[in-house]
Amino acid sequence: MNFTSQIRYNPQTCKDEKYYRLKESYRDASGRVCTLILLNVGFIHDLSPEQIRDVARGLTYLYNYQKDVQLWDEKLQGYSEVVRDRVHAYWARLVEEEKLDIVGNAYERSKSKARKRIDVDTMRHTDAREVGCEWLCLQTIRKLGLDTFLRSLGWSEDKVKVTLAHLITRAAYTPSELKSISIIKENSAVCELLDLPMAKITPRRIYRVADDLYSIKDKLEKYLCHKTDDLFKPTNRIMLFDLTNFYFEGRKTGSKKAAFGRSKEKRSDCKLLVLALCINTDGFIRYSAVLEGNTADPKSLPNMVDELIAENPAKCPDNEGVLVVIDAGISTEDNLKTIRDKGYNYLCVSRKALTEYTTPENAPKVTVCDCLKREITLQRVTTAKNDDCYLKIDSPAKALKEESMNRKFRERFEEGLKKIRKSTQSKHGIKNYGKVQNRIGALQGKYPSISRYYNIKVEDDGHDKVASMTWEVNIPDKVEYGTYFLRTNVKKLDEETTWNYYNLIREIECSNRQLKTDLSLRPIYHQTDNRADAHLFLGLLAYWIVNTVRHQMKVARRKQGKDEHGRERSTPYWSEIMRIMKTQKAVTTTAVNALGEAVETRLCSVPTDSAAEIYELLKISKVPFKKIKICRTQ
Structure with missing residues (x-):
């Protein structure tokens, strides 16, 4: 301990005099030197500077040996009676004002601050996974009560969680069963959301999900x-x-x-x-x-x-x-x-x-x-x-389109007829009567809407060869397009x-x-039929999730009314919703703090404005899970 002084105005003497404070210096948890004021002693007139120094030393002895009372007197015998009295007086004030533990408390507080002080050079980001779309699907599934329904059928907790993990992945990534396993293990945070150990994700369990769901x-x-x-x-x-x-x-x-x-x-x-x-x-x-x-x-x-x-x-x-x-x-x-x-x-x-x-x-x-x-x-x-x-x-718009299409179909149909006729007249073309009829039939099947207006005549020369090919067009004068x-x-x-x-x-x-x-x-x-049917049904279940999300968004946007341009607020397709929600990630950040401890934090990124709007429309929390902090001494 030591005394420090500052020149202040003393109202009793009407003079500028030294105002004394008793301070304690210490090193905090990160090694920095800090100072705490223990007592505001005030103006001292009856002690010389040397005696004030001895009082600080005596208080230090008492603080260091406060558990051994006999040692106090031995340490203080070398000081004058005035100094000893002042030491005991100040010590009594420290005890009364509970200032003896202030340094220890400050040190503990400095440890918590030092733990939060990160060395930026040691910071690393790992295990980045997509979490936004998965969180959206999971909350929708819980709103539909699908997990509760499966449990009511006697499904085990692990089976329900694996089923939900695969169904969420199916809706958020639209992969095959084989690819779902890689996505769950490498890309998605769905297991974290479901509190499902990654070891539970096996090919056998994933492939059985669609079959088990199709059975009910x-x-x-x-x-x-x-x-x-x-x-x-x-x-x-x-x-x-x-x-x-x-x-x-x-x-x-x-x-x-x-x-x-x-x-x-x-x-x-x-x-x-x-x-x-x-x-x-x-x-x-x-x-x-x-x-x-x-x-x-x-x-x-x-x-x-x-x-x-x-x-x-x-x-x-x-x-x-x-x-x-x-x-x-x-x-x-x-x-x-x-x-x-x-x-x-x-x-x-x-x-x-x-x-x-x-x-x-x-x-x-x-x-x-x-x-x-x-x-x-x-x-x-x-x-x-x-x-x-x-x-x-x-x-009228449909009429223009149909008229244009029929005109194109007629041009293409006649062009096809001309090619067939030219082939019957060329040296190495197709002249066989049956084959020509087949070609005409294929052309009529390609343009059924216009071919009914054509009367095609193909004459045989008696040797199974085409002698001539003609056609007439009988399109009604008034066609209601x-x-x-x-x-x-x-x-x-x-x-x-x-x-x-x-x-x-x-x-x-x-x-x-x-x-x-x-x-x-x-x-x-x-x-196989069973696997194909199960594949389609799993897609239909994913559609239930998709449509529930989009329906809620439609209702919410309808309540918002028209936009600033007076237009109805549209609801994006699922592919656009997926793109927006996949901007939110879960990331593990590792670093070393001022105490030399390795710190790991698992955080979800702040959603973008578009993702936050979707969360607000659906009334879903924007934070899938709170941060997890782990400290360990290196």
């Missing part, structure tokens, strides 16, 4: 339907039904379902599987089935209606019949009759353009606009063939409502697009 398909779909009804309260007044297909890579020789058919991705060279989906207007699945690859669209509807009735009553809360919206490929007369007989209503595009119809005198022409602000005219018409209501749609008809058995729907209801079919087209593109359900590499 009916229970799981029924639960998710009821859960989303409870969460989001949809009316389920309108059901959208459509088919899509997925192609295989490989010959698929051992499959009974896979078959060649008309591929919507122009991959008719591959075997296909057909997925039948029925969704409500919010995009939630009400029915799904995997059908044979050559299943025609009309054949799939009767089974869908029976399954749909088992899960959904034919009446809505307001006692209106459920309206099933289908496209022209499914709307055969038998299917429409089936829908009516089951107590449902229907809305579809008429499979055939009406040629004999009448327009009621009081039927107004209603003008609406499509998404590109192009005008479309709606008018109600009637026909003597049935009692259904028909809505005539006239779209851009005109089609909507058909429904609901009498009280007005023109604009009918149009808006039918446009909801785009919702299921959006769902199919997200399944194929965003969730990468095509192509299918599995070679």
Whole structure:
């Protein structure tokens, strides 16, 4: 201990005098010299500078040997009585004011500060993993209660966690089962979020996830339907039904379902599987089935209606019949009759353009606009063939497109005919009558919409050779381009409502697009039916997560109202949401602090503005987990 002085004004003597403080110097935990004021002694008049120095030394002796009282007197015998009295007086003040432990406490505080003082040169960032999209999917799964449902079926905790890890990875990265293992172990922080040891991620367990989930398909779909009804309260007044297909890579020789058919991705060279989906207007699945690859669209509807009735009553809360919206490929007369007989209503595009119809005198022409602000005219018409209501749609933009397409098809069709005829006239061309007919048939199959207007005559020379080839064109003078008809058995729907209801079919087209593109359900590499069905069902479960996220965002943006430009706030597709959320990472940072200890911290990066907006819309915490700090002496 030592005394320090400072010149101050003494009001008692009206002079500037030395003001004394008792201080203690020490080294903190990081080795720096620090000083603490123990006592404000004040002005000292009765002691000389040498005696003040001796008082500081005596206090130091007492502090160092405070446990041995007898040693105090031995150390203080060399000082005068005035010094000894002053030492004891100041010591009593230190005890009374509890200043004896102040240095020790300050040292401990300096240790905590030194522990936080990092040497920047030793800082290293390791084990960076993506966490944002995984956290979003996990919170959505918990909101759906999928983990609780699996536990209620008797699944073990490890099995539930491995299933959730694979399902989250499937939604966030859209990989194959084999690639999922590498992603979980090297890229994703999903195991940290689930508190799942990495050793639990094995190929056998990952490959069994899809099979185990597919084994409870009916229970799981029924639960998710009821859960989303409870969460989001949809009316389920309108059901959208459509088919899509997925192609295989490989010959698929051992499959009974896979078959060649008309591929919507122009991959008719591959075997296909057909997925039948029925969704409500919010995009939630009400029915799904995997059908044979050559299943025609009309054949799939009767089974869908029976399954749909088992899960959904034919009446809505307001006692209106459920309206099933289908496209022209499914709307055969038998299917429409089936829908009516089951107590449902229907809305579809008429499979055939009406040629004999009448327009009621009081039927107004209603003008609406499509998404590109192009005008479309709606008018109600009637026909003597049935009692259904028909809505005539006239779209000038569609007319221009159809007219342009037919003109191109006609040019290409005639160009093909000219090539065939030229080949019959050239020296080394194809002149065989049967082969020429085959070429013409292939060309007619390529352009069916325009070939029906051509009358092609091929004459045989009697030796199975083509003698001549001519054609006539009989295109009607008046062709109604851009005109089609909507058909429904609901009498009280007005023109604009009918149009808006039918446009909801785009919702299921959006769902199919997200399944194929965003969730990468095509192509299918599995070679057995069970594995292919399980693969598609796992993708559908991932779609439940995707659609739940997007639906919540739609509702939240709708509440926000229009943007500053007066436009509706759009909801991004899942691929864009994934891109935004993957900007948030979990990183381990290692460094050495001022105490020489190795410090490890596991932190999640701050979300970007776009990611933070998604968190706020969904009301999810922006921090997946708090930082973990580990200190150990090197």
